[in-house]
Amino acid sequence: MRKLLNTLYVMTEESYLTLDGENIVVQKDKQVLGRFPLHTLENIVCFTYKGASPSLMGKCAERNIGISFYSPRGKFLARAVGKEYGNVLLRKEQYHISDCEERGITYARNMITGKIFNARWSIERTLRDHAYRVDADKLKHISNALYETLPKARQVSSIDSLRGIEGKAAEQYFSIFDEMLLNQKDTFKFKTRNRRPPKDNVNAILSFVYTVLAGEYINALSSVGLDPYVGFMHGDRPGRASMALDLMEETRPVLGERFVLTLINTKTIKGAHFEKQKDNAVMLNDEGRKVFFNAWQKHKKETITHPFLKEKIEWGLLPYVQSLLLARTIRGDLEEYPPFLWK
Numbered sequence: 001m002r003k004l005l006n007t008l009y010v011m012t013e014e015s016y017l018t019l020d021g022e023n024i025v026v027q028k029d030k031q032v033l034g035r036f037p038l039h040t041l042e043n044i045v046c047f048t049y050k051g052a053s054p055s056l057m058g059k060c061a062e063r064n065i066g067i068s069f070y071s072p073r074g075k076f077l078a079r080a081v082g083k084e085y086g087n088v089l090l091r092k093e094q095y096h097i098s099d100c101e102e103r104g105i106t107y108a109r110n111m112i113t114g115k116i117f118n119a120r121w122s123i124e125r126t127l128r129d130h131a132y133r134v135d136a137d138k139l140k141h142i143s144n145a146l147y148e149t150l151p152k153a154r155q156v157s158s159i160d161s162l163r164g165i166e167g168k169a170a171e172q173y174f175s176i177f178d179e180m181l182l183n184q185k186d187t188f189k190f191k192t193r194n195r196r197p198p199k200d201n202v203n204a205i206l207s208f209v210y211t212v213l214a215g216e217y218i219n220a221l222s223s224v225g226l227d228p229y230v231g232f233m234h235g236d237r238p239g240r241a242s243m244a245l246d247l248m249e250e251t252r253p254v255l256g257e258r259f260v261l262t263l264i265n266t267k268t269i270k271g272a273h274f275e276k277q278k279d280n281a282v283m284l285n286d287e288g289r290k291v292f293f294n295a296w297q298k299h300k301k302e303t304i305t306h307p308f309l310k311e312k313i314e315w316g317l318l319p320y321v322q323s324l325l326l327a328r329t330i331r332g333d334l335e336e337y338p339p340f341l342w343k
Contacts, residue, residue, distance in 0.1 A: 007043040007300075008036055009293045013286075017044070017052035019059055041065055043219060045212075047289065052080075066219035076211060079218065090225050093330050094243075097232060101159055104232035107246075107329070107337050111233065112166045113153045114250030114339025119173040120146040121342055122253045122261075126180045134179045142176045159233060166249070173253070177202075180261055187271035188264050197281030201274045204282040205263065208292065209256045210248075213319075217244035220319035224327045247322055250339045255318065259299060268295050308338040 008024065010017065015028045024044070026034040038059065043066040046052065051069060057080040060067045069077040097103045123143045127136060149169050156162045170193075178190040181202070190202040198204040218241050221228040231242030233249075248255075263269040273288030284292060300316030313321060322340055329337040 006041050007045060007297065008041055009289075010044070010046045010048055013048055014050060015046075015048050016050040017046065017048075017056055019053060019056040024056060038063060038065065043216075044068070045215065046070065064223065066215075066222075068215050068218075070211075076215075079215075087225060090327060090331060091227050094226055095230055097330065098230050098236075105157070105159055105162065107326070108159060108162055108233035109154055109156060110337045110339045111246055111250050112162055112169075113150060114341055115166065115252060116146050116149055116153055116169045118250060118253040118340070118342045119169065119257075120150075122258050123173070123176065123180070125258075126261075130182060133182055135176075139176050139179055142172050145172050162233065177257070182265045183267055184264060184270065197277070197279065198283075199280060200282055201271065202260070202264070204274060204284060205260050205269060205292070206257065208284055208289075209260055209296075210252070212296065213248050213252070213256055214241060214244050216316075216319045217241070217248045217323070220323040221247065221326075223320065224323045226323060226327055226330075247326060248319070251318060251322070254340075254342045255315065259296070262299075263292070263295060304342075307341050307343070 010026055012026070012028055012033060015026050015033060018025045018027060020035070022038050024036045024038060024041070025032055026036075044052075044060065046067070046069050048069070049071075052067065057067060059065075061080055066079070068079045071077060097107070120143050123139050123146070126134060127139055127143070146169060149165060149172075153162065153165050153169075156165060174190075174193050181188050181190060188202050189200065191200075193206070194200075194203050195207050198207045218228040221243055226243060228241045228244040230236065231244075231246040234240065234242035234245045236242060269288065269291060273284060273291060274282055275285045276282055300314060302315050303312050304315060304318075305311070306313050306318075306321060308325065309321070318340060325334065325338055328334050
């Protein structure tokens, strides 16, 4: 099994990354802010304007270290990549499946089934741990509705119908999301999902964690030889990582939304960690992003037992493991793609 290495998050807006031998050097105004050995890293995520030197980007591509660039407010800008990994026949088969709805839906159904299953168990976990602090009847009603949706997702025969089922399930799940916010209710209120831009604190952090999670899946899919931009459910669109979005669907409730609930309910993230822009968009501020990534790195190192492999893995390896299982299914080593089903 692959070893989980560290991700370096560079948050200082005016910093510049360079290469010194086998080390990454973070500089600001010619002052060294930090030095990090390459062999300890698997990803670099930069929220800076100045970027990185060509020599560093080349070394990262050579070492298969993912390096992505975002604006200081979290908008994805670019990603440096090197040689393609894996057998070209694997990617060609992925493209064939993407062009055939009858084949592609067999994968997409399982991914959406995993998403609905995990959303339901996120609700059940809240009911188990905090039944006296929530509207239990309301949560149980939605949990039962999601349970009844599972066979429909498994039996649907068209991508459009599957999208409809997924959309309805997401609407039901988010209808009780505010109930699962147990603390800081004055600061963190959730009415409905909104984005581009997010208009409140909860939506701001949801959008942020989805961006981070998508980046994890892009790197994971690339590392196993798949094309993260050609999906089975999300349609082709220039610049959209459709396969990464497909595959992350099933883990959104557990790696995304559940993580957000924990940050808010444990008061790790607070109202002071957000700021409103001129267009009324709400974003994490510098301190908020630092708090987020500190908690994210710790969470990634926590272990779980993978339900299909029956092995202990770290949460941070889940995107890689699911990408690997997807690649094995496409190659024909597995009869059916096994989604991640959390309990």
